[in-house]
Amino acid sequence: MRIYQFLHNAFLFAASRMQAAGLEGRKEEQRLWIQVNAYRDFIMATGQVYLFEDYLAGVAPTSRPHVSTALGARPDTTSQRVMALLLKAFDETPEPEQKQSVSLLIHQVNFIADTGQLEACEDYIHNRLDYAPLAIAHFTTREEAEAWLMGPAEPPSPADILIGDEYYTAVYSREDNVRFMSRDYVIEPYIEELAAEGIPPTAPAFETRAEAEECLKSHPASPFDFVSIAGEHYLAVHHKRLNRHTLHPVASTLTQWEEQKRVVEREEARYAAMNTEGEDEES
Numbered sequence: 194m195r196i197y198q199f200l201h202n203a204f205l206f207a208a209s210r211m212q213a214a215g216l217e218g219r220k221e222e223q224r225l226w227i228q229v230n231a232y233r234d235f236i237m238a239t240g241q242v243y244l245f246e247d248y249l250a251g252v253a254p255t256s257r258p259h260v261s262t263a264l265g266a267r268p269d270t271t272s273q274r275v276m277a278l279l280l281k282a283f284d285e286t287p288e289p290e291q292k293q294s295v296s297l298l299i300h301q302v303n304f305i306a307d308t309g310q311l312e313a314c315e316d317y318i319h320n321r322l323d324y325a326p327l328a329i330a331h332f333t334t335r336e337e338a339e340a341w342l343m344g345p346a347e348p349p350s351p352a353d354i355l356i357g358d359e360y361y362t363a364v365y366s367r368e369d370n371v372r373f374m375s376r377d378y379v380i381e382p383y384i385e386e387l388a389a390e391g392i393p394p395t396a397p398a399f400e401t402r403a404e405a406e407e408c409l410k411s412h413p414a415s416p417f418d419f420v421s422i423a424g425e426h427y428l429a430v431h432h433k434r435l436n437r438h439t440l441h442p443v444a445s446t447l448t449q450w451e452e453q454k455r456v457v458e459r460e461e462a463r464y465a466a467m468n469t470e471g472e473d474e475e476s
Contacts, residue, residue, distance in 0.1 A: 197242070228271060232318075236305070238317070244308075258303075270311070325431060328360060350363060358439040361377055396419040399421065416431040
């Protein structure tokens with residue numbers, strides 16, 4: 194799990210520089226440091242942590258990190274401004290451990306550029322708050338998803354996938370070949386918030402799901418739209434990366450979400466009680 198520790202250390206370095214820039218009123222630099230960590234977010238959200246680890250293993254050691262030639266092909270981009278900031282930080286940072294963190298931040302940008310993902314990453318950086326939570330693959334059934342996860346190839350990890358209309362997190366550990374997936378309640382807060390704002394009375398109405406899906410092909414949700422199917426309200430969610438929609442029944446989804454929140458609350462209370470008991474025994 195060393196790659197995760199390296200990523201975390203680099204994240205903390207960027208976060209400290211972001212905080213310092215904000216306190217000193219350097220707003221543009223603060224914004225760029227925020228975006229520095231968005232490259233890490235993109236790598237993790239798309240399940241490319243181990244691919245990035247392999248990329249780092251192939252980078253020849255140099256006194257100063259190289260800059261991907263792919264960055265020069267797209268002038269005046271977020272990535273170029275971020276790279277200029279990171280090179281300046283590398284030159285001004287004397288401590289070896291911090292220099293290692295800056296080097297990793299530089300190679301995050303290089304990795305994305307060298308693998309042809311600059312446009313996708315910058316789209317993610319600028320629009321991730323407006324898009325649906327990112328899922329990297331869709332499967333019709335859980336059996337199909339498990340066959341993919343347990344197959345001979347290394348699956349992307351950690352990453353969200355869709356099984357039917359539901360989000361799951363798929364996890365693979367290269368170190369011990371552990372593979373599993375679990376339900377991820379990532380879309381439910383969106384449904385709760387949007388439903389609380391009110392479902393438009395003019396929401397498009399359809400008799401069947403097939404009719405709704407056919408219409409959404411020509412008029413994609415942006416990225417969320419309410420529709421009515423056979424008298425029941427659904428939230429249509431557009432997954433741009435997968436070029437598809439999921440449809441979430443509002444009433445039953447909110448009921449399940451309330452139950453899930455109660456489960457989490459009970460678990461947190463039980464955990465807090467266990468910690469309190471442990472502290473009492475120590476005292």
